[in-house]
Amino acid sequence: MPFTPPSAFTTRPDLTGTFGMTASTHWLATATGQSVLERGGTAFDAAAAAAFVLHLVEPHLNGPGGDLTALFATAAEPGTPVVLMGQGPAPAGASIAHFQAEGLDLVPGSGALAAAVPGAVDAWLLLLEAHGTWELRDVLAHAIAMARDGHPLSPGAARSIASMAAFFRAHWPTSAALWLRADGTPPEPGDVVRNPVWAGVLEELVEAGDALGPDVDRTARIRAARDAWATGRVAQAIDRSVRTPHRHSSGRDHAGVIRAADLAGFRASFEPAATTAFRGTTVAKTGPWGQGPALLAALAILEPLDDDRLDPSTAEGVHTIAEAMKLALADREAWFGDDGEAPLDLLLSSGYAAERRALIGDRASTELRPGDGDGRPALPRLRTASEYSAGVDGVGEPTVTATGDLRGDTCHLDVVDRWGNIVAATPSGGWLQSSPTVPELGFCLGTRLQMTWLEEGTASTLRPGRRPRTTLTPTLLLRDGHAVAALGTPGGDQQDQWQLPYLLRVLVGGWSPQQAIDAPAFHTTSFPGSFWPRTWEPGGLVVEDRLGDDVIRELEARGHVVTRVGGWELGRLTTVGRDPATGVLHAAANPRAMQGYAAGR
Known part of the structure; x- marks a missing residue:
């Protein structure tokens, strides 16, 4: 269809x-x-x-x-x-x-x-x-x-400053001096900063x-x-x-x-750039010191599938796309980094993509499944959100x-x-x-x-x-x-x-x-x-x-x-x-x- x-x-x-x-x-x-x-x-x-x-x-x-x-x-x-x-x-x-x-x-x-x-x-x-x-x-x-x-402060920036205001006052006074008003309150959207x-x-x-x-x-x-x-x-x-x-x-x-x-x-x-071909178009990304080749790997997995399995508006398409990205991101975790050793020729090859494609079933995978290869680096210990409290001071990325x-x-x-x-x-x-x-x-x-x-x-x-x-x-x-x-x-x-x-x-x-x-x-x-x-x-x-x-x-x-x-x-x-x-x-x-x-x- x-x-x-x-x-x-x-x-x-x-x-x-x-x-x-x-x-x-x-x-x-x-x-x-x-x-x-x-x-x-x-x-x-x-x-x-x-x-x-x-x-x-x-x-x-x-x-x-x-x-x-x-x-x-x-x-x-x-x-x-x-x-x-x-x-x-x-x-x-x-x-x-x-x-x-x-x-x-x-x-x-x-x-x-x-x-x-x-x-x-x-x-x-x-x-x-x-x-x-x-x-x-x-x-x-x-x-x-x-x-x-x-310039007028955007609503998004104003929300971020407001969410950090108490933290700035308590812990980062130099940030409070730059981003808060003289009375210590956060600026409003539209304020000129x-x-x-x-x-x-x-x-x-x-x-x-x-x-x-x-x-x-x-x-x-x-x-x-x-x-x-x-x-x-x-x-x-x-x-x-x-x-x-x-x-x-x-x-x-x-x-x-x-x-x-x-x-x-x-x-x-x-x-x-790292590149791969998909349906007549060359897609260019950074090398594997970034996550970009994961997109290339997912495209290689999806390339030969029937169009109806690639439609992001259907359950079949969403499932197939998500499962392909899981496999590509598992390889990102296993291989990508700034050591120059990620085997992109292998990871983007048609034969390897076929092996990965065969892992996509009718059910959602709940495993991290990187591909096998000689000399693959170790995986880090997997952590679920319940292991870490969200209540500590500060915010992440x-x-x-x-x-x-x-x-x-x-x-x-x-x-x-x-x-x-x-x-x-x-x-x-x-x-x-x-x-x-x-x-x-x-x-x-x-x-x-x-x-x-x-x-x-x-x-x-x-x-x-x-x-x-x-x-x-x-x-x-x-x-x-x-x-x-x-x-x-x-x-x-x-x-x-x-x-x-x-x-x-x-x-x-x-x-x-x-x-x-x-x-x-x-x-x-x-x-x-x-x-x-x-x-x-x-x-x-x-x-x-x-x-x-x-x-x-x-x-x-x-x-x-x-x-x-x-x-x-x-x-x-x-x-x-x-x-x-x-x-x-x-x-x-x-x-x-x-x-x-x-x-x-």
Whole structure:
């Protein structure tokens, strides 16, 4: 039978044009990116400008102390997907022995002890240096003005600040000073908030390049800004700040171990993408130091199945998709990490996919079932939620909970220009809930180290100098030697799970991007979570109510432990794309959370 027809109603139009398109998880970032395109900037200039605005307008979802992964292709090499790697490593002092001496068996979900080296700022500057055309001063002008003059606080950010207000007052006074009113109360949605300290830091980066004089080219000025970030006042201020013990999600006070030398030793980089072919389209992701290849593995499992088993609107489709993701995420847990040993050629091969496909039965699996292989790393000890109390002070990584509660999350942005340059980027970390604000800088550090294990022998065991396995996983689609779409979503472990039904609806069902974004979403929780306290729910499946009572009842009959959420709760996917044959561009954005917008002409 054919795919379920899409709804005739969509929340937004599918945008089309020929000049340029920008989509992001906040309208001010979208407007910023599009304004750069309108003034002659490339997709790379626009993406960087929008990203620095996202630091300000979604401070509960990302920040300058966080991290970033992106996929892009240039107009000069439209068939070559490239990864922008902005994931910093564990500091030199972040050893298992140190955490154990602190009385910890997991890396905390909040506090500076969980901080990896900040990677987002240097990554955006690298992209500008290598592929941008604008001067850094012009790219950062939007963010500098917004930080100094202020912007209306979004409802989501206001909720996050309000939820943290008592904690800030009791334990993180520097965060209270930045985010609470003078009387100690949290701001309201719509209040104009400012961050002049951060504006000053950005201006210092610009001045570091300008100090080289007018005869130095643009790239040298940006390199000077990168050096200033890594070795100057920012690094020294972080070093001083984290030495003061402060409350972590463990419920105890710890000092951080990140030092100025850790920042000086890190630079963002470009890497080749991991790819697989699915129904005539090449799907590009990060390497297995991120979770991206899990989506590729799921696509390989699903590739030869009949279309009616791939329809995310039916019980058969949801069951099949969820079971494929369970298998792919089990392999993520068994193999993925920053040791370079994940056998992607095997994990993405047709023979291995066939073996995994044969494990999908009529009933929901409640086991973690990684594939066999010589030399496979050990699995961590599995933990259920009942083993950990939710009552300790602090919060873990902001992400969507099993019940759909949006405590916080990540950001995403996509940009395509008229020349064919295209970017999909997922910035995250360093949100206002992560760790105490560094007062001299106006931002806090991220907590990406919580994605490592304090158990020896796993694929993602904590190691100084190694990257934690990130959940950030943007996607680039290519066809006939050209990049044709960029997409992604916030959502932690769910990012690829929400992208998979979208891809199936577009690539198999023939739905438009906006139709696929608006359709009901779901995800499994039947695997170890990447975020503190690293628990799992065997057989768990979270669904939007709009999936329908009949479909949900059949899923329950198949053994899925179903949690219903509201109708519009799961995912904030955005996308842009380009038809290389006609030059026509497209974009679409998500209505969920009421912040994402696409714009273009």
